[in-house]
Each structure stands twice: as structure tokens, then as C-alpha cells.
Amino acid sequence: MSERAQAIIDLSAIAHNVQQLKLRAGVPLLAVVKADAYGHGLIPVAECAIAAGAQWLGVALLEEALTIRKATIVAPIIAWLVPPGSDFAEAIKNDIDLGVASLPIFREVIAAGQSLDKRPRIHIEVDTGMTRGGFLYEWENFLLELAQEKENVTVVGLFSHFARADEPGEKQNAQQLKRFVEMSDDLNRIGIEPQIHHLSNSAATLVDASAHFDLVRTGIALYGLTPDLTHLGTSQELGLKPAMTLRAKLHIVKEVLADTSVGYGATARTQIDTKLGVVAMGYADGIPRVAEGAGVFIHGKRAPICGRVSMDQFVVDLGPDSTAQGGEWVVIFGPGGSGEYTADDWGIASSSINYEIVTRLGTRVPRSYTHIKEGE
Numbered sequence: 202m203s204e205r206a207q208a209i210i211d212l213s214a215i216a217h218n219v220q221q222l223k224l225r226a227g228v229p230l231l232a233v234v235k236a237d238a239y240g241h242g243l244i245p246v247a248e249c250a251i252a253a254g255a256q257w258l259g260v261a262l263l264e265e266a267l268t269i270r271k272a273t274i275v276a277p278i279i280a281w282l283v284p285p286g287s288d289f290a291e292a293i294k295n296d297i298d299l300g301v302a303s304l305p306i307f308r309e310v311i312a313a314g315q316s317l318d319k320r321p322r323i324h325i326e327v328d329t330g331m332t333r334g335g336f337l338y339e340w341e342n343f344l345l346e347l348a349q350e351k352e353n354v355t356v357v358g359l360f361s362h363f364a365r366a367d368e369p370g371e372k373q374n375a376q377q378l379k380r381f382v383e384m385s386d387d388l389n390r391i392g393i394e395p396q397i398h399h400l401s402n403s404a405a406t407l408v409d410a411s412a413h414f415d416l417v418r419t420g421i422a423l424y425g426l427t428p429d430l431t432h433l434g435t436s437q438e439l440g441l442k443p444a445m446t447l448r449a450k451l452h453i454v455k456e457v458l459a460d461t462s463v464g465y466g467a468t469a470r471t472q473i474d475t476k477l478g479v480v481a482m483g484y485a486d487g488i489p490r491v492a493e494g495a496g497v498f499i500h501g502k503r504a505p506i507c508g509r510v511s512m513d514q515f516v517v518d519l520g521p522d523s524t525a526q527g528g529e530w531v532v533i534f535g536p537g538g539s540g541e542y543t544a545d546d547w548g549i550a551s552s553s554i555n556y557e558i559v560t561r562l563g564t565r566v567p568r569s570y571t572h573i574k575e576g577e
Contacts, residue, residue: 205481206449208568210241214442214536216253218425221440223254226406226417231257231279231399233420235265240487240559241424241445242568244272250423251276259418263287263297270295279324279358281334289313293321298357302326302334304343311350324358325388325395329380330373331364340384348391358397359385363412366404367429374405378412404428407439425536426555430545436536443544445559446535447566451499452479452514453527463516464508471507476519478504480531483513487562488533489551497531498541500524504531506550534558 223230232255233239238246247258247269258274260266261282269278280292281300290313292299301307301323314321325347328335336343347356361381365371381400388395398414403422405412421428425443427436436443456476463469463477471477480497484490488510496505496517504517519525537543544555551558 204450204567205452206486206566207447208240208562208566209446209448210245210568210570211442211444211446211572212245212249212570213572214425214444215241215246215249215423217442218423218444219250219253219255219419222403222406222417222419222422226401226413226419227410228413229256229416231255231259231416231418232423233259233418234269235259235261235420236560239420239424239556240562242570243268244274245568245570246423247272247274247276257416263292266297267291267295270297281324281326281360285309289321290317293317293319296322298322298324300324300326300334300360302336304339304346307343307346307350311353314353320353320355322355322357324360324397324399325356327359327361327381327384329361329377329384329400331362331377333362335361336384340387344387344391347388347393351391351393356388356393356395358399358416359388359395360399360418363400363402363405366402366409366412368432369408374409374412402428404433407433421556424559426544426559430549430555435545436543443536445544447533447562448530449480449482449497449533451525451527451529451531452481454478454519454523454525465511466509469508471518473521475521476523476525477507478517478519478523478525478531480515480517480533481513482533482566483511483515485512485563486566487558488515489547489553489558489561492547492551495534495542495547495550497533498535498539499529499531501540503540503542 232250258278263280266278266280279298285305326335328337399416401412401417406417425441461471490510504519507516507518532541535541544558547558548555
């Protein structure tokens with residue numbers, strides 16, 4: 202079947218990133234594969250990460266964890282965004298560890314375990330300063346209930362999440378680390394000693410050894426992308442290899458005169474007589490509608506976006522001397538080594554971040570997988 206767009210995932214890059222992050226961390230590594238592995242493909246990435254040395258898998262949603270189990274992947278998995286009403290019994294049956302962030306969740310998990318006569322495996326999430334998920338002011342009440350129920354549950358882990366780990370030296374990081382240790386001590390006082398303490402995300406894994414504890418959770422860095430271009434540097438500077446190359450076909454190429462309006466709202470006008478290319482992807486595929494300053498790469502040159510991105514297509518200025526033709530592939534973003542735009546470039550162009558650029562790719566874009574060896 203002919204394709205008009207494609208995301209090519211280099212699994213050897215992901216394996217490289219796993220190995221590099223493990224060396225940096227010095228402790229076991231959890232590969233975060235939520236959101237379809239940040240758009241890279243849940244099962245292929247999960248299998249690759251485990252084969253490369255990741256010991257754990259982490260997802261947000263229970264259905265993601267169940268999909269992994271159905272693929273016969275037996276590695277430990279934690280699902281941490283499991284609100285009240287989730288199918289906790291199914292999770293327990295499939296040996297999926299559950300993040301517990303509130304008393305209502307804890308009570309439902311305990312009840313599900315008792316209905317199966319099987320002890321649930323939980324990771325207690327604590328709010329150390331992100332002010333998002335995790336126990337905050339109900340912490341003391343939770344400790345009382347946990348002390349009463351500790352024979353009915355296995356506390357595998359204690360975890361929290363940094364708000365500003367991508368800003369080394371920011372005082373909130375030290376405050377969160379201190380609070381995390383204090384809350385761990387609270388558990389110890391009631392006779393609970395989690396097997397695993399995990400706080401580090403990708404940024405902390407790369408720059409803060411004091412936060413590594415027993416396990417690091419690596420998301421964006423697993424895919425070869427920097428957690429923060431400004432404060433931490435580029436992927437290359439961090440020793441990471443971007444895994445995704447996104448490409449699409451030119452639908453048509455046309456010659457246009459100077460001062461020709463382009464696209465919805467006529468927000469752009471050609472400055473000179475030139476050639477425009479219509480790229481067969483749009484915001485329905487995940488291309489940011491608001492991107493300004495990004496574009497595509499073809500014949501060794503960058504061609505910037507011209508006008509607004511449409512639902513299924515967008516226009517680029519190929520230049521008057523271009524020999525590009527309809528049906529040719531253009532690279533929308535890739536690792537950047539050949540001069541192509543990167544996910545970082547697209548993030549900046551759309552006032553967003555590389556995380557969103559790769560994760561938002563729609564289901565209309567097929568993924569293909571390569572295993573490029575070192576040196577090729």
C-alpha cells in the first residue's frame with residue numbers, strides 16, 4: 202500500500218539511549234512508555250527497552266499496562282494514573298503494580314485485592330511540590346489507614362515527581378528531595394519500608410545523582426530527546442540519539458508569482474517568484490497548526506512553511522530553483538545530523554516542546570521500525 206506519510210523509528214537509537222541512561226543512573230531503569238511510547242509505538246518500544254536493559258516499564262493508564270501484558274511482556278509494570286472506578290481487579294490479576302495517590306483509590310485497590318484473595322502491589326505517590334498527583338494534606342489519614350491494612354497490601358514503591366528538574370540548581374528541587382525523604386521516614390515509622398524509592402525523571406537522571414535512589418524513570422530521554430534545550434543542552438550534547446524521523450510526500454509542486462497569498466486567512470504572501478510544495482500531512486496527523494519557522498528538508502535544503510497548516514496538508518516554500526517533484530519524500534523532522542529540522546525546532550516553532558511534537562502524531566501516520574547498527 203502506498204503511503205503518504207511515515208514515522209520511522211530507529212530502535213537501535215532507543216537501545217543506545219537505555220544503555221547510556223543506565224550508565225548515568227547507576228541504578229535500575231524504568232522505561233516510560235505511556236502515550237504509545239511518546240508516539241513511537243508501545244509494544245515495539247517496550248520490547249526494545251527491556252531487551253536493552255530496562256528492568257521496569259511505566260505507563261499512565263491501566264489500559265496501556267494491560268496491552269503490554271497481552272503482548273506477553275512479563276517485565277514489572279506500574280500504571281500510575283488509575284482514578285477511582287478503574288478495573289483494579291483486572292490489574293491485580295495481571296500482576297500490574299498500581300500507583301496510589303488518594304484514599305479513595307487506596308480503598309478500592311484494597312477491596313479489589315480482597316475480592317481476589319490476592320495482595321495488590323502498590324506504589325504510593327506523594328506530592329512533594331508538583332501540586333498535581335499524590336498525597337498532600339490527607340497524608341496523615343492515609344498513614345493511619347495504611348497501618349491498619351498493611352497485611353492486605355504489598356508496598357512496592359514510594360514515588361513523586363519533580364516540577365523543575367530540568368532547571369539544575371533551582372531550590373525547589375532540593376525542597377522536593379527533602380520532602381520525599383521525610384515522607385519515606387513517615388512510612389518507616391509505621392513499619393512500612395518500600396522496596397523501591399523513585400523520584401528522578403529524565404532530567405534528574407541526567408543531572409542530579411542525589412535523586413536517583415533505587416530506580417530512575419526515563420521518558421523523553423529514552424527517545425533521544427533533551428528534557429530541556431535551554432538548560433540541559435541538545436540531544437547530542439547529552440549523548441542521546443533521537444529515534445524518530447517523520448517524513449511525508451509532496452502532493453504537488455507548483456510555480457507561483459511574487460506577492461501571491463497562501464493558505465487560509467491569506468496569512469502569508471510569497472516574496473518572490475518561487476515554487477511551493479504541498480506536503481501531504483496536516484494538523485489531523487499531529488502537525489501543529491500554529492507552527493511558524495519550521496518546515497521540511499528535501500534535496501539537502503530546508504524549505505520553510507508558508508501559510509497556515511491545514512487539516513491534511515501544509516505548504517512549504519521550496520525556492521525558485523528547486524527541482525523537487527510531486528511524489529517525493531520530504532523530511533519533516535529527524536535527528537538533525539544532515540541539516541533537517543528536529544523535534545526541538547518544531548517545538549520552538551509552535552511555542553511548545555519536543556515532547557508534544559512526537560507524542561501528538563496521529564494514528565493516520567504509520568510507524569515503521571529499523572535497527573540501524575552503530576557506525577552505519
